[in-house]
Structures are given as C-alpha cells and as structure tokens.
Amino acid sequence: MAHTDSFILTTLNNGIQKVVLNKPAKKNAISIPMYKELTILLNESANNNKVLIFALTANGDFFSSGNDMSSMMNVTPTIEDAISTVKNFVDAVIMYPKLLIAVVNGPAIGIASTILGLFDLVYASDKAYFHTPFSSLGLVAEGCSTYTFPKLFGHSKAGDMLYLGYKMNAKEAKKYGLVSKIYNHDSLEGVWDDLNKISNLSSESILATKRLMSKWNREILLKVNAEELNELTKRFESPDLIERVVNFLSRKSKF
C-alpha cells in the first residue's frame, strides 16, 4: 500500500496501518489536500481485510498544529469546499469500523486535539499537550468536541478548553481518560511493540465490540459534525474571525 503524498506516509504490517503526518517543519499542520488524503486512507483501510488497526502518528516534535493556517485565508476553490473536505474527514473517522489509535508524539493543537475524542485508544508522549485555541482566533470547536469533550472532561473543564483555550498536559489528559497510556518520550517507539501484541487477540471479537461501542453514538456524532461545521462556515462570514486570523498571521509574519 503506497501513497505518494510525502506529507503523509503509510505502511501496513501485521494488521497495523501506520499513518504518519510528515510535515515536521510546519509542525504537521494539516492542509486541505492532506485532509483529502487522510479521508481516502481511512475509507480504503475500512475496506481492507488485512487491516485491524489504523494508527495515526507524526514525525518531528509535534503531533500536529491543527489546520494549516497559511491556507486559511486563501482557500481555493471556496471556503464551503474546504469545510466540506474537513467534514468528510471527520465523517470517515466517525464511520471507521476498525480500531482507530493515535500515537501522540507531541503537542496536539486544534482539530488534532478535538478529533482524539473520536479515537478508540490514545497513547501519548509525556511531552504531548492538548490545546484548542478556537476563541482567540474567532473559530468554533470542531471534531465533535462539543459532544465528546463534555463527556470526557465534564462540562466545566470542557468549557475551560473549548471556550478559554486551556492547555491540558498528557498527565491530566490521562486522568480524564482522553489518553489511555503515557510513554516516556524517549521510549515512545515501544508503543509499536505493544500494538503488535494486539495481533494475538481475536480480531473478530475486537471488531464486534467496536461495532457495538460505536453504534450508539454514530448518528449523533454525524449530526454534531455537520452542525459544528455549519457554524464554522458562518464564522467565516464574520469580520471578527477575519480580523483575528489576519492579526494572528501578521503577528507571526513567518506564516
């Protein structure tokens, strides 16, 4: 299984499809073509009998800095197309029928954090943190976090994150159950040995349990995703968002 987009690498061994965000110089910011590629990979993987696990990780010191901001104000063909690309990606995550595992090698910002609430298992480096700075940019929470975060963190801590941009470290994320296991950063590679052990378990049993665990929330999550991204489309009509994003981009002139 070879994919040519060098910003996303993928290999398949022992039932584990390892998918690596590979844009470390830009902290693995996710552009529209990368969302499209990830969606194709998820959908192909869903139908590939050889795959039991889709494991998302990244190269470099960040898991991902979220949406690629450099393209945010210059989206072609339209913002609606871009948002529908993100919607298709989140839908593919919601619908994925095998185990969806994140190996969070470093900080996860924006959608790279919110999407984790939809994963089956999240393993994190002790250097990871989870940050959703939507309100400082005039954006709105996505990745179904308006549904999953209150369930995970409780109403008030979810508010701290989604309204106020509270930055949560890996230890706290484990305490709340977003993260299932923390690895010392230098030993993070050991996670792949641990994942390989899953092949000793019954894949039929795992897939049946996944079907049951995802069944009860799936319709709700698809609605949440659609509603969140409708709201995001509206935000893009607001001068408040334009001003905040332009200020942010010009403050960081290197964007």
Ligand code: COA
């Ligand atoms: N989109 C596009 N480019 C990004 C990016 C993003 N989300 N995040 C980082 N980059 C780029 C920077 O522009 C920089 O590029 P350059 O080397 O060509 O100048 C490079 O990645 C390294 O980033 P830098 O800011 O120098 O690294 P840092 O360690 O000081 O800070 C971050 C890293 C991720 C904390 C900081 O870049 C940041 O806050 N990014 C924006 C995150 C964000 O708000 N995402 C959207 C959430 S809704």
